[in-house]
Amino acid sequence: MNQERLLRRYQALMGAVPQSVWVMSPGGIVTVLSGGGIAEKLWTPGADTSWMDAVHPKDRDWFQRAWRRATRQRSPLDTIVRVRVDGAVDRFRHVKIIAAPVVDEDGEVEFVGTATDAEEHWRGRMREKLLARMAAVPAARDLSEAFLTTAAAVVPELADAVAIFRVVDGVEAGVRPSGVPAAASQERVGLAPGLPSLPPLDADFVLGPVAQRAIESQEARLLVFPPDGPPGDGLSDVSVRWLREAGATGVALVPVVVDGRTVALATIATCRGNPPRTRQTSRCCGTSSSR
Structure with a gap:
């Protein structure tokens, strides 16, 4: 099977899945590979801002630690984090981030990952946690x-x-x-x-x-x-x-x-x-x- 045919199939698959697929270069530049999905709803940092600015203030410290650990250890990352919605500085959605390191021929590491809307999943789990905590009331x-x-x-x-x-x-x-x-x-x-x-x-x-x-x-x-x-x-x-x-x-x-x-x-x-x-x-x- 030739490379062009494989690429067409891969592009068709990326267009069909609900996740947004992205890649981060060794220099920290994030590129969305597939349109659609949650990425269309999220705020995109400009030239003078970092993609970490899109993360909820309460989540930045622990998410930065998790991300640095993944890059240092070249290990996968699988977590849920709040990310800013486009057009509103005070609105965020829970997004499930899955990322894996890929080493190129020069030994440089980039990360390829997916972003999936996890808002309803988070609310369901939070309701369960609150009900458990409130059971003593x-x-x-x-x-x-x-x-x-x-x-x-x-x-x-x-x-x-x-x-x-x-x-x-x-x-x-x-x-x-x-x-x-x-x-x-x-x-x-x-x-x-x-x-x-x-x-x-x-x-x-x-x-x-x-x-x-x-x-x-x-x-x-x-x-x-x-x-x-x-x-x-x-x-x-x-x-x-x-x-x-x-x-x-x-x-x-x-x-x-x-x-x-x-x-x-x-x-x-x-x-x-x-x-x-x-x-x-x-x-x-x-x-x-x-x-």
């Missing part, structure tokens, strides 16, 4: 223990910080006059390494108007902050100060509803330049918090 002795389990389930994989505030609903208790924001006491928290500790709350701490609306409507709210951090209105002063110090990019406010009554508010933040959560990842976290 129904057996919790009280809400505080349930909150601790919930926070530990999502930090740091899905969020950088989780703070859960028990709502002191004075309106229902007949203590607070109508129209006064609900007060809250800080419950269990989960913080990713490197984040500042949450400040203690005063006895008269009240939630901001955005959180108040989330409690009253019993609907989750997703706030995405501008590059200079959260605005000064809408959230409590204490919250704004901490979010700015932590470099927060967004926060989700999730009411915890028990028997038709909001008993707590979960605040789930992304920080340190990590892209804000999306509504899809919110669903994966299980933002349906009714019991």
Whole structure:
């Protein structure tokens, strides 16, 4: 069988498979060999950027280590990593990367690999992991223990910080006059390494108007902050100060509803330049918090 015929068959095969096939030269230049597949949806670095810039900030350190190990040992790489979507600086998809080294006649090593969309696969596995981690919640002795389990389930994989505030609903208790924001006491928290500790709350701490609306409507709210951090209105002063110090990019406010009554508010933040959560990842976290 001649080389030209083999090449035609190979090209036909590459055009039929759902994976994108790529090659990386010894100099680090990536070339997509087959059109179609996930590569069409991903951001392509320009001349002044590296392909590593396309990787999610949370994944860069470990992925760089894995890649360097593969190149140093000339060994295959098989992993799932978040890669930036074209046209959006804060949207990423999980992509399965499989790569193998190929040594040319001069002894130089290049890598040939495939990239496959793994978003649905990742979500399915993450749901299973969350369900396993949350299995202890129904057996919790009280809400505080349930909150601790919930926070530990999502930090740091899905969020950088989780703070859960028990709502002191004075309106229902007949203590607070109508129209006064609900007060809250800080419950269990989960913080990713490197984040500042949450400040203690005063006895008269009240939630901001955005959180108040989330409690009253019993609907989750997703706030995405501008590059200079959260605005000064809408959230409590204490919250704004901490979010700015932590470099927060967004926060989700999730009411915890028990028997038709909001008993707590979960605040789930992304920080340190990590892209804000999306509504899809919110669903994966299980933002349906009714019991």
